[in-house]
Amino acid sequence: MNKLLSSVAAVALLGTACTAQAQEKLKIGVVTTLSGPAAVLGQQLRNGLQLAIKDNGGKLGGREVELFVQDDELKPDVAVSKAKALIDRDKVDFVVGPIFSNILVAIMKPVTEGGAFLISPNAGTSNFAGKECNPNFFVTSYQNDQNHEVMGKYAQDAGMKKVFIMAPNYPAGKDSLAGFKRFFKGEVADEVYVPLNQLDYSAELSKIAASGSEAVFVFLPGGMGVNFVKQFRQAGLADKMKFLSAFTVDESTLPAQKEAALGFFGGANWAPDLDNAQNKKFVEGYQKEYNGAIPATYAFQSYDAGLLIDGALKAVGGKTDNKDALRAALEKAPFTSLRGNFKFGANHYPIQDFYQVKVVQVGDKFATSIDKKVFTDYTDPHAKDCKMK
Amino acid sequence: MSFTLLIVQTLNGLQFGVLLFLIAAGLTLVFGVMDFINLAHGVQYMLGAYLAVMFYALTGNFLIALVAALGAALLLGLLLEFTVFRHLYDRDHLEQVIATFGIILFLNQGVKVVWGAAPLSLPIPDMFAGTVVLSPGILYPVWRLMIIGSGLAVALILYLLVTRTRVGMLVRAGATHANIVSALGVDIRRLFMIVFGFGTMLAAFAGVMIAPILSVEPGMGDSVLILAFVVIVIGGIGSMRGAFIAALLIGLVDTLGRSFAIDILRLVMPPSPARTVGPAIASMLIYVLMALVLYFRPAGLFPAKGR
Numbered sequence: 001m002n003k004l005l006s007s008v009a010a011v012a013l014l015g016t017a018c019t020a021q022a023q024e025k026l027k028i029g030v031v032t033t034l035s036g037p038a039a040v041l042g043q044q045l046r047n048g049l050q051l052a053i054k055d056n057g058g059k060l061g062g063r064e065v066e067l068f069v070q071d072d073e074l075k076p077d078v079a080v081s082k083a084k085a086l087i088d089r090d091k092v093d094f095v096v097g098p099i100f101s102n103i104l105v106a107i108m109k110p111v112t113e114g115g116a117f118l119i120s121p122n123a124g125t126s127n128f129a130g131k132e133c134n135p136n137f138f139v140t141s142y143q144n145d146q147n148h149e150v151m152g153k154y155a156q157d158a159g160m161k162k163v164f165i166m167a168p169n170y171p172a173g174k175d176s177l178a179g180f181k182r183f184f185k186g187e188v189a190d191e192v193y194v195p196l197n198q199l200d201y202s203a204e205l206s207k208i209a210a211s212g213s214e215a216v217f218v219f220l221p222g223g224m225g226v227n228f229v230k231q232f233r234q235a236g237l238a239d240k241m242k243f244l245s246a247f248t249v250d251e252s253t254l255p256a257q258k259e260a261a262l263g264f265f266g267g268a269n270w271a272p273d274l275d276n277a278q279n280k281k282f283v284e285g286y287q288k289e290y291n292g293a294i295p296a297t298y299a300f301q302s303y304d305a306g307l308l309i310d311g312a313l314k315a316v317g318g319k320t321d322n323k324d325a326l327r328a329a330l331e332k333a334p335f336t337s338l339r340g341n342f343k344f345g346a347n348h349y350p351i352q353d354f355y356q357v358k359v360v361q362v363g364d365k366f367a368t369s370i371d372k373k374v375f376t377d378y379t380d381p382h383a384k385d386c387k388m389k
Numbered sequence: 390m391s392f393t394l395l396i397v398q399t400l401n402g403l404q405f406g407v408l409l410f411l412i413a414a415g416l417t418l419v420f421g422v423m424d425f426i427n428l429a430h431g432v433q434y435m436l437g438a439y440l441a442v443m444f445y446a447l448t449g450n451f452l453i454a455l456v457a458a459l460g461a462a463l464l465l466g467l468l469l470e471f472t473v474f475r476h477l478y479d480r481d482h483l484e485q486v487i488a489t490f491g492i493i494l495f496l497n498q499g500v501k502v503v504w505g506a507a508p509l510s511l512p513i514p515d516m517f518a519g520t521v522v523l524s525p526g527i528l529y530p531v532w533r534l535m536i537i538g539s540g541l542a543v544a545l546i547l548y549l550l551v552t553r554t555r556v557g558m559l560v561r562a563g564a565t566h567a568n569i570v571s572a573l574g575v576d577i578r579r580l581f582m583i584v585f586g587f588g589t590m591l592a593a594f595a596g597v598m599i600a601p602i603l604s605v606e607p608g609m610g611d612s613v614l615i616l617a618f619v620v621i622v623i624g625g626i627g628s629m630r631g632a633f634i635a636a637l638l639i640g641l642v643d644t645l646g647r648s649f650a651i652d653i654l655r656l657v658m659p660p661s662p663a664r665t666v667g668p669a670i671a672s673m674l675i676y677v678l679m680a681l682v683l684y685f686r687p688a689g690l691f692p693a694k695g696r
Contacts, residue, residue, distance in 0.1 A: 034506075035498075036607070036608055037508070037606045037607065037608055037609070039501070039506035039607070040505075040506045040507040040508070043506060169668050169669075191664065192668075193664075193668045194647075194668070195668065195672045197612070199603050199604075199609075199612070200401075200405060200602065200603065202401035202404065202405070202533065202644065203398055203401050203644050203645075203647045203648040204647075204648075206394060206397040206398055206401060206527070206648070207394070207648060209527055209528065210391065210393075210394050210527065222508075223508050223604045223606050226508045226510070226604035226606075227602070227603050227604050230510065230601075230602065230603075230604070231530075231602060234513065234518075234520070234530045234532065234601075234602070235520065235528060235529075235530055236520040236528040236530075237528075252507065253508065255507050255508075255509075256507065256508040256509055256510040256604050256605075257510070258510065260510075293507075
């Protein structure tokens, strides 16, 4: 008798669970790097998305959101198994992430073939922008080459004759220097590839000093950039040549670089002081929420990813079952980006403006600041190779 | 490839080598004397750097921060010895490796909880902030010279301690005949604790000295730990002299390899493949060196006597 009662109760419970699911929570998976030296970038990604949800009253597209945050540990194999778990176990509708390009390449198939939309708030490799473009993949950041092209164009326009260029020895590093050289036509004093996560640049700095270059261009993200910038300043090179970079001096690294990075240049699609009301609110909100930390591009691009999901879902009445309708809505980019001008190209990568940014001091903190617009409504160079199915 | 550039790169190599020596010295002492594999040694280097950043923020004086960080690192080291390591001395190496690896994970995460994941920095003391002109246009940071100088000084002190003092004699004896030393009425546990504390302080000292150059971040000790093991394997486990020579060798080979591999390869192959192959070979060099040393001298360059 007791058994019967309890099973009746269980059925009744199931019934209430079903009615509750009428307005089921929207499930979003996050794949980001939360351990190791690059964790600070991954935290910005997570924080940005969480802030977007919070600013929308805990909802996106009118539905309560349930976030599943996974640490990819910057290891492709780990990322794949966690992405698969998000799809198979948690049944998420969207996956937002990752920070790093090698992780993106790894999780692309499991996520998009598993029926979810993958929205990258940072990594934007050339293959997915061109020949391998994917209908279920959207990018709210940039194509990897572009920030480097900004610096190449700047060096070319400034009439520089000789530049020393350096990047880590991995695919994004090669793309970086190729992007720089696409626009810079002067002499490249030397092109150096260092091992990923090298910490001491004494050998390279001596070479740079001996090369007699007008400027150095580097792509050294995260801790690598912190070390290089400090050592560049210590070696007395900052007074002798210009410092051009991408992903090397930004709000995620400046708390450690401080004065050492003052006046250094970067290429970016945004800076905290980009002048529009929505951005101002975002930067203030982020600082308030996360102990006064100034957001970097990772956070703003992730915030935009949240806005994108919100806008597209609203356009289809909050329903995720009709993928084609949802995809069509996403393609229209129905949201106001923090960066102002924004639309998707045919390859689902953004068409946007790019700026040269400069490190300045704001009170007792350091941030990048818009110095000059370099590209307007710029489409990435690989978009023409994309035949979207 | 000018002559000055060669000199500068040699200095860079020396600086790197001296740093490796500071870390490897403690590791080889603990490994050689206590037969204890301490993977957590790299974490102690990281803690030294973090503590220095913290004390600098509190006091604003580098020297005070250095002394306080060394003291605090010693206390933390002894605490670890007391709570964890002490119970592992008689176990086999596998258990030591697993336990100390656990400490790496624990402390890397702990550091993140206490100080955050973002990299921190420690400024160079003003007195040593400048550069010296080696030749017109070629500058060298004074702080890197300071690292070389202090590292060599520590090496000298260590040499005198181990060869000329009573504690040094006991350490040498304990390394080869622990039971007999114990039977002669020496408290071997206390001796081990002294050795361990000293090794911890050396690692922390390396961390403090390098903090103004590198970013202070969680996991900064992990890559250095691997190099330190390469050093003690090449030098001969338990040998202080071996660690010194091997550390300088590794520092020089790595730095000179990185700076000149491409130029040397260009002599024998076209520039474009040289650019691709060069960095790959440069990052392999030290491991190739280790393989060669192990092939010809399996016990390392200066095997400690009695092992």
